Amino acid sequence: MLKGKIKSYNPQNAFGFITQDSGEDDLFFFKNAFPEDQYGTIQIGKPVEYVVVQGQKGPQAAKAHVTED
DSSP states (O other), rough: OOEEEEEETTTTEEEEEEEEEEEOOOOOEEESSSSSGGGOOOOOOOOOEEEEEEEEEEEEEEEEOOOOO
């Protein structure tokens, strides 16, 4: 699992971006990359773990979850 922090999140459109701890480009995510019981915890600055998959428009996060600070 890779690590990063939520950089931005648009709950109305259900997507956002993760700043990767590795320093690579920010990574796109859809809300459904997270478990449904974590939807309320998707907030800017929260640490996350995830894997990278190839989406229709490029790399994106999958199997993501919010971790403890």
